[in-house]
Structures are given as structure tokens and as C-alpha cells.
Amino acid sequence: MNRVIDIISRVRQLEQQFSKREQLVADFVLSNLEKVSALSQFEIAEATGVSVATVNRFCVTLGCRGFRDFKIGLAQSVAVSLQYLGGSSKESSESELLVTQVFGALVDTLQLARSQLDSITLEKAIEALADSQRIAFMGVGGGSANVAREGANRFFRLGIPAEAYADGYLQRMLASTLQSGDIVFAISASGEPLELLDSVAIARQYGATSIALTRVGSSLASECHIPIEIDIPEDQDIYKPPASRLVFMAIVDVLAAGAARKRSERVKEYLRRIRTSMVSLSKDTGPKPIGD
Amino acid sequence: MNRVIDIISRVRQLEQQFSKREQLVADFVLSNLEKVSALSQFEIAEATGVSVATVNRFCVTLGCRGFRDFKIGLAQSVAVSLQYLGGSSKESSESELLVTQVFGALVDTLQLARSQLDSITLEKAIEALADSQRIAFMGVGGGSANVAREGANRFFRLGIPAEAYADGYLQRMLASTLQSGDIVFAISASGEPLELLDSVAIARQYGATSIALTRVGSSLASECHIPIEIDIPEDQDIYKPPASRLVFMAIVDVLAAGAARKRSERVKEYLRRIRTSMVSLSKDTGPKPIGD
DNA sequence: TTCAAAATGTAAGTAACTTACAATATACTG
DNA sequence: CAGTATATTGTAAGTTACTTACATTTTGAA
Numbered sequence: 229m230n231r232v233i234d235i236i237s238r239v240r241q242l243e244q245q246f247s248k249r250e251q252l253v254a255d256f257v258l259s260n261l262e263k264v265s266a267l268s269q270f271e272i273a274e275a276t277g278v279s280v281a282t283v284n285r286f287c288v289t290l291g292c293r294g295f296r297d298f299k300i301g302l303a304q305s306v307a308v309s310l311q312y313l314g315g316s317s318k319e320s321s322e323s324e325l326l327v328t329q330v331f332g333a334l335v336d337t338l339q340l341a342r343s344q345l346d347s348i349t350l351e352k353a354i355e356a357l358a359d360s361q362r363i364a365f366m367g368v369g370g371g372s373a374n375v376a377r378e379g380a381n382r383f384f385r386l387g388i389p390a391e392a393y394a395d396g397y398l399q400r401m402l403a404s405t406l407q408s409g410d411i412v413f414a415i416s417a418s419g420e421p422l423e424l425l426d427s428v429a430i431a432r433q434y435g436a437t438s439i440a441l442t443r444v445g446s447s448l449a450s451e452c453h454i455p456i457e458i459d460i461p462e463d464q465d466i467y468k469p470p471a472s473r474l475v476f477m478a479i480v481d482v483l484a485a486g487a488a489r490k491r492s493e494r495v496k497e498y499l500r501r502i503r504t505s506m507v508s509l510s511k512d513t514g515p516k517p518i519g520d
Numbered sequence: 521m522n523r524v525i526d527i528i529s530r531v532r533q534l535e536q537q538f539s540k541r542e543q544l545v546a547d548f549v550l551s552n553l554e555k556v557s558a559l560s561q562f563e564i565a566e567a568t569g570v571s572v573a574t575v576n577r578f579c580v581t582l583g584c585r586g587f588r589d590f591k592i593g594l595a596q597s598v599a600v601s602l603q604y605l606g607g608s609s610k611e612s613s614e615s616e617l618l619v620t621q622v623f624g625a626l627v628d629t630l631q632l633a634r635s636q637l638d639s640i641t642l643e644k645a646i647e648a649l650a651d652s653q654r655i656a657f658m659g660v661g662g663g664s665a666n667v668a669r670e671g672a673n674r675f676f677r678l679g680i681p682a683e684a685y686a687d688g689y690l691q692r693m694l695a696s697t698l699q700s701g702d703i704v705f706a707i708s709a710s711g712e713p714l715e716l717l718d719s720v721a722i723a724r725q726y727g728a729t730s731i732a733l734t735r736v737g738s739s740l741a742s743e744c745h746i747p748i749e750i751d752i753p754e755d756q757d758i759y760k761p762p763a764s765r766l767v768f769m770a771i772v773d774v775l776a777a778g779a780a781r782k783r784s785e786r787v788k789e790y791l792r793r794i795r796t797s798m799v800s801l802s803k804d805t806g807p808k809p810i811g812d
Numbered sequence: 813t814t815c816a817a818a819a820t821g822t823a824a825g826t827a828a829c830t831t832a833c834a835a836t837a838t839a840c841t842g
Numbered sequence: 843c844a845g846t847a848t849a850t851t852g853t854a855a856g857t858t859a860c861t862t863a864c865a866t867t868t869t870g871a872a
Contacts (some may be wrong), residue, residue, distance in 0.1 A: 307599035
């Protein structure tokens with residue numbers, strides 16, 4: 229996707245492979261990521277005690293045409309990196325660091341997921357969902373169960389009957405009531421929960437189309453007609469809630485937006501009704517967001 | 521937060537306020553966002569039929585010191601903007617555009633929220649949550665109700681009794697059972713639902729500490745001890761689920777991560793137990809993610 | 813220790829940005 | 843409508859800063 233060399237990665241990659249003086253420049257760059265793009269070659273040379281030509285050579289070593297390209301590339305690299313999202317200051321408070329970590333992990337995970345999503349599969353899923361008579365969302369475990377619930381929350385608004393139960397027994401019972409024209413939508417990060425696999429098999433037996441949002445190559449992916457497969461590495465920070473479940477919700481949102489656009493005239497009417505029905509429930513004195 | 525002018529926004533903001541020739545430059549920039557940083561002033565001038573001095577003036581009009589600063593700023597702005605996240609190609613399929621819109625709106629909204637979050641308030645909330653005996657999460661309407669449910673899903677894992685009910689009557693009843701040392705955590709994008717305001721008032725009356733995640737200056741914000749206030753403009757695309765509810769969940773994740781770290785020894789044990797309890801439920805043959 | 817290759821600095825050459833001033837265009841007033 | 847003041851614009855000189863060539867220094871191997 230990116231034609232642009234990721235300058236920061238490249239500097240880190242070549243760490244300790246630079247010549248003596250170039251390594252001084254590299255160290256300076258890594259220690260002053262946000263400032264460097266605003267400095268001239270001369271200023272960097274002065275700060276590091278090398279010549280301006282060495283600064284230029286450092287840029288060429290990195291694969292840039294010269295210092296000008298290096299500055300642009302670095303500015304971009306800093307801008308997109310988590311470090312930039314992390315803000316400037318060494319004076320970050322504890323909560324600012326937390327925000328950085330949680331939000332940054334989410335942004336990274338969104339980008340990772342985006343690079344894995346297969347557009348043909350997404351389009352098949354959107355088509356199937358837009359045309360369905362009924363959708364049964366299923367997920368087990370706190371995170372996936374809530375993604376399923378959010379799925380139902382998004383799709384009922386399109387005028388499609390959409391249900392989600394977190395209880396495996398109820399899911400199995402729900403699956404038994406599905407038929408051709410209906411969809412069973414199974415959500416699981418691992419793709420291996422037995423209860424979920426059983427429920428999907430039951431629904432398929434009765435003619436339902438099955439969609440999965442799950443891990444690449446999992447049993448659930450194998451079992452479903454339309455598998456949306458992404459691999460998200462497990463987060464090593466056990467104290468931080470995993471970003472993957474929010475990414476799963478964002479993917480469900482993509483499907484909901486796609487299906488809404490395919491049924492747009494009908495959907496507009498349902499959205500209008502929903503909004504109308506909500507007006508009297510708030511202490512509302514003007515044009516304010518009233519949820520959705 | 522950002523010292524850097526967001527060049528793209530600024531160009532758009534001044535659209536039709538530029539002088540005749542500067543407007544030509546603005547149009548060129550907006551039509552060639554990813555290429556401009558690699559062009560010289562002369563090349564831009566040639567492409568637009570203006571002088572190099574006009575190109576420089578255009579940059580000064582934007583608030584930059586000159587073209588050099590403009591180029592760096594634009595490179596950064598392009599890098600972080602939705603358009604960059606959207607990738608290069610005009611050949612994007614329909615589903616790729618959907619992914620871009622949904623994911624991009626989420627990234628934008630995360631950044632907006634981040635700039636509004638008050639770290640002192642966050643730290644107070646984290647402290648209160650980490651020390652609480654019990655947390656009652658409350659939200660009404662599909663989105664907020666699910667944020668509340670996710671809140672409970674994150675906090676029970678820390679060994680704190682955490683409950684969420686979506687039904688306004690049950691919320692009122694739950695609120696009546698709270699006492700000093702407990703927390704009522706109210707979640708509402710608008711901050712005005714009457715049922716929620718009532719339940720919070722009831723819980724406060726019985727000594728509970730109240731935390732709100734809501735809109736700036738809303739009734740709910742006024743009523744709570746610790747109001748986490750952010751304003752997220754309503755999305756004009758009615759067919760796309762609003763990013764705000766995912767951002768609310770990310771904020772709850774920040775609080776959960778902060779509280780987890782404050783209780784880390786106890787939490788580690790609970791997390792270990794939870795993971796152990798889940799092992800037999802999957803068709804599991806190796807070290808794979810098993811949800812969380 | 814010597815020699816060859818690599819690294820480095822200095823300074824000249826070049827590109828490109830910035831600024832000043834003259835020319836042109838536009839807007840306002842009588 | 844004409845004249846005037848102000849704003850916009852282009853041209854070219856001035857300046858900055860990057861790039862390149864070549865001489866010097868450093869490093870590593872024999």
C-alpha cells in the first residue's frame with residue numbers, strides 16, 4: 229500500500245550498521261523525531277558534530293534521494309506513527325499514556341485489519357445481509373457476545389429482523405428456527421468455540437446462509453459460506469482490553485453501512501421513524517445528538 | 521494538542537476566500553494531495569499557471585512561514601488524514617470505500633476525543649473505579665446500552681462486581697440498591713435521557729459516587745461527581761453507524777486498563793482464573809487467541 | 813608497519829525558496 | 843463613467859540551503 233519508505237523503521241533497521249558519524253545522526257533523529265523535520269541540515273550537523281555532507285549521506289544511506297526527501301518522509305512517518313499520536317511531551321500524565329496506548333493500539337489494529345479484509349468477501353456478505361429476511365447474530369464470551377449484540381443493534385434499524393442471544397443454549401435453539409433466506413452470523417476471535425460451531429451447523433442444516441467474522445483458517449471459517457477472516461495478534465498487555473473486539477464492531481459497521489445503502493429508500497424511512505420515536509425521551513431543547 | 525496546523529483543513533476552510541490566483545493553487549493542492557509534497561514551488565507554479573511568488577504567498581496565507589513549512593505540514597496532514605488512510609488508488613471497490621469511511625471516521629473521532637479528554641478527570645475516575653466495591657453501568661438506547669454492557673464486561677474481570685442492565689426500570693431499581701463505596705457509571709451521548717438522570721439521582725441519594733461519560737455541558741454532566749465530557753459532532757451520513765459509540769467503548773477501555781494497573785496483583789490472579797476456566801470450551805490444539 | 817578502501821570534511825556548484833519592487837487588476841467614490 | 847486607492851500578481855534579485863566533487867583522515871587487513 230505505502231510507496232513511502234517508513235523512515236523511522238528504516239533508521240531502526242539499520243541501527244548499528246551505520247558508519248560512526250552516520251550513527252550519531254541516526255541517534256539524534258530517533259531522539260528528536262518530531263523536531264527534525266523543522267531543522268535544516270546545517271542545524272542537525274551542528275547538533276551532532278558532523279558535517280552537512282554526512283547528514284546528506286545519512287539520508288542517502290536510508291534510501292532517500294537526499295535530505296529534502298528525507299525530511300518529507302520523516303514528517304509523514306512521524307505523523308502516522310503511534311509515537312506521533314502519542315503527542316509531544318515527556319510530561320505526559322499517566323492517564324495520557326493510557327489513552328495513547330489504548331487508542332493507539334486500536335488505530336494500529338484497524339490498519340492491520342484493513343490490510344487483511346478481502347473486498348470480494350465483504351461485498352458478498354453485504355449482498356447477503358441486505359437481501360436477508362432475518363439475521364441471527366451469535367457470539368460467545370463477553371467480547372464476541374457484545375459484538376453480536378451490536379450487530380443486531382445495527383441491523384434491526386434497517387428493517388431486518390435481527391436477534392442476538394449470548395446464551396449458547398438459546399443460540400442453538402434460535403439456530404433451529406432459521407431457514408433459507410435467513411442468515412446466521414457467527415462472531416469469534418478464535419473461531420473454535422464448540423457451542424458456536426454446533427449452532428452454525430444446525431442453522432446451515434435448515435437452509436440458512438452462514439457468515440463468519442473470525443480468525444483465518446479456523447474451524448468456524450471453514451464451516452461458513454462467507455468467512456470474513458482476519459488475524460489479529462494477541463496483545464501482550466494483559467491489563468489492557470484487546471482492541472480486536474472494537475475492530476470487529478467496526479467491521480460489522482462496514483457491513484451495516486453497506487447493507488443500508490443497498491436498501492436505502494426503505495432504510496431512510498425506518499431511521500426516520502426511529503428518530504421520531506425517540507424525541508420525547510430526552511430533556512431536549514434543541515437540535516442535539518440524541519444517540520442514534 | 522497539535523502545534524501543527526492541519527493544512528488540509530485550513531485549505532478547505534479558506535476555500536473561496538483566497539484571491540483568484542491563490543485559489544488556483546488551492547484547487548491544485550486539493551486535487552493532488554499526495555503528490556504536492558514531492559513537488560518544487562516552480563513545478564506547482566507551472567502546473568497552475570501562476571508565479572512562484574504566488575505559490576509562496578498561498579503558503580503564507582495559510583499561516584505557514586513559507587513553502588518549506590507548508591510542504592512539511594502538508595506531508596503530515598496527508599499522512600494522518602483519512603484520505604491517506606484511504607490509500608492511493610482510484611480503483612477502490614465499493615467495499616474498500618466503505619471500509620475507508622467507517623474506519624476513517626473512527627480514527628478521526630478517536631483523535632477528536634483525545635484532544636478533549638481531561639487527564640485529571642480521567643485519573644479521578646480511574647482512582648474511584650479501582651477503589652470501588654461495586655459498579656453499576658447504565659446506558660439507554662442501543663449504542664449506549666451496549667457501551668454499558670461492555671463496561672461491565674471489562675470490570676468484572678478485575679474482581680469488582682460490575683453490572684449493566686439496559687431496561688430503564690431495572691436501572692432505577694439497581695440504583696436504589698447502591699450505597700457509599702459503590703459507583704454508578706452513566707453513559708449517554710446526549711446526556712439528557714430522563715430515565716438515566718433519575719437513576720443517577722437515586723444512586724447519589726444513597727451515597728454512590730457518580731461518573732458520567734457524556735456530552736459537554738449536558739444535564740448528566742452537571743449531575744455527576746466525575747463527568748468525562750466530550751463533544752462529538754453528529755455524523756451526517758445516516759447510513760453509517762456513528763463512530764462515537766466505539767470511541768466511548770475505547771474510553772471505557774482506558775478506564776479499565778488504568779484500574780487494572782492500580783489493582784494489578786489481584787487482577788492478574790483473576791485474569792489467570794478466567795483464562796483457565798475458558799480452556800476446555802474451544803476445539804483448541806495450541807497457543808491461539810481464545811477471546812479474552 | 814604499510815597500503816587500500818571507506819569515511820569524512822571543506823568548499824564550490826546548484827537548486828530552490830524568499831523578498832522587493834514594478835506592473836496590473838479590482839473596487840470604491842464622486 | 844473616470845479617477846484614485848488598494849490589492850494582487852509577476853519578474854528578477856537576493857538569500858538559503860542542499861548537493862556534489864575532491865582532498866584529507868580514518869579504519870581494517872595483510
